[in-house]
Amino acid sequence: MKGDFRVPFCRTCRDRVWPPFERCPTCLSKTIFKRISRMGILLEFSTSFISGHAQDFGIVDLEGVHLLGSVQGNNIFLGCTVVMYDCGVDENIRPFYKFRTGT
Ligand SMILES: [Zn+2]
Numbered sequence: 624m625k626g627d628f629r630v631p632f633c634r635t636c637r638d639r640v641w642p643p644f645e646r647c648p649t650c651l652s653k654t655i656f657k658r659i660s661r662m663g664i665l666l667e668f669s670t671s672f673i674s675g676h677a678q679d680f681g682i683v684d685l686e687g688v689h690l691l692g693s694v695q696g697n698n699i700f701l702g703c704t705v706v707m708y709d710c711g712v713d714e715n716i717r718p719f720y721k722f723r724t725g726t
Contacts, residue, residue, distance in 0.1 A: 628661060628710045629657060630656065630657060630659050632654060632657050633649070633652050633653075634647075634653055634654065635652035636649055639688070641687075659685060660685060660686055662704060663686075663690075663704070663722070664702060664705070665682075665699065665702065666684050666689070667681055668681030668699060679694040680693055681705075683705055683722055685707070690720045692719065692720030693719075693721050694722045694723070695722070696724030696725060698724055699724055704724070704725070705722040706724075708722070708723055
């Protein structure tokens with residue numbers, strides 16, 4: 624599923640289930656995965672130097688789903704539009720998300 628970002632939705636009440644879960648916490652129906660927009664709004668960001676070079680990280684709002692991911696681009700500011708260009712699971716089985724500015 625690398626690069627394919629999907630969010631679970633309840634089959635019955637059609638609520639989005641986030642964080643992801645097999646069953647809807649409201650009505651306990653099963654969930655199905657759907658694609659949502661990859662375009663989001665940058666809510667917060669900061670720069671990390673842990674890896675030896677500057678890397679921006681931020682929290683992105685994708686239709687109400689908040690994701691922490693890396694952010695690339697020349698003109699990063701709060702409220703700017705970012706696009707998810709990659710996602711997946713790293714070697715520690717942790718999900719990662721990569722965003723860049725612009726469309
Ligand atoms: Zn439900």
